[in-house]
Amino acid sequence: MEPEARRFYDSLPPMITLFRGGDRQSGKGLSWTLDIETAKGFAQGHRGLFNPNPTIFTARVRKSSIAFCCVDREESECVLFRLPRKMAGEAAADVVQGPRSRASRRAARGREA
Numbered sequence: 001m002e003p004e005a006r007r008f009y010d011s012l013p014p015m016i017t018l019f020r021g022g023d024r025q026s027g028k029g030l031s032w033t034l035d036i037e038t039a040k041g042f043a044q045g046h047r048g049l050f051n052p053n054p055t056i057f058t059a060r061v062r063k064s065s066i067a068f069c070c071v072d073r074e075e076s077e078c079v080l081f082r083l084p085r086k087m088a089g090e091a092a093a094d095v096v097q098g099p100r101s102r103a104s105r106r107a108a109r110g111r112e113a
Contacts (some may be wrong), residue, residue: 005069009078018078024053027030028083030067032059034076059084 001009018032022044033039033095036056061084070077 001068005071008071009063009066009069012066014063016061016062016063016066016078018059018084020057020059022055022057023051024055026051027055027057030080030083032061032078032080032084034078038077040077055110059086 016034018034019036019039020027020029020032020075021039022029023043033042039056043056045051045054061080065080065082065084066078068080069081070079095104
């Protein structure tokens with residue numbers, strides 16, 4: 001880990017609540033964040049992808065479950081060694097707001113058909 005990321009990791013408590021934003025169908029993954037606002041952004045979609053069912057997943061993990069942290073993109077990212085045993089998902093439609101692009105509206109209509 002980079003020195004700044006190492007300091008970030010060292011400052012974490014023994015048990016941590018992490019968040020992951022995505023589509024309801026794609027909650028599994030190793031990259032999580034400590035910042036719910038970052039998770040909300042990923043739930044809405046990113047890099048040209050649209051999530052028709054935006055969801056915020058939550059997991060409680062031990063600090064020792066974290067392989068490394070990344071802080072250079074201001075995402076407070078924690079990458080886990082393995083998938084969390086338990087995680088909860090909450091629909092983010094009421095949480096994630098904002099105008100959709102024309103392309104994301106077209107993608108939504110195509111998926112609903």
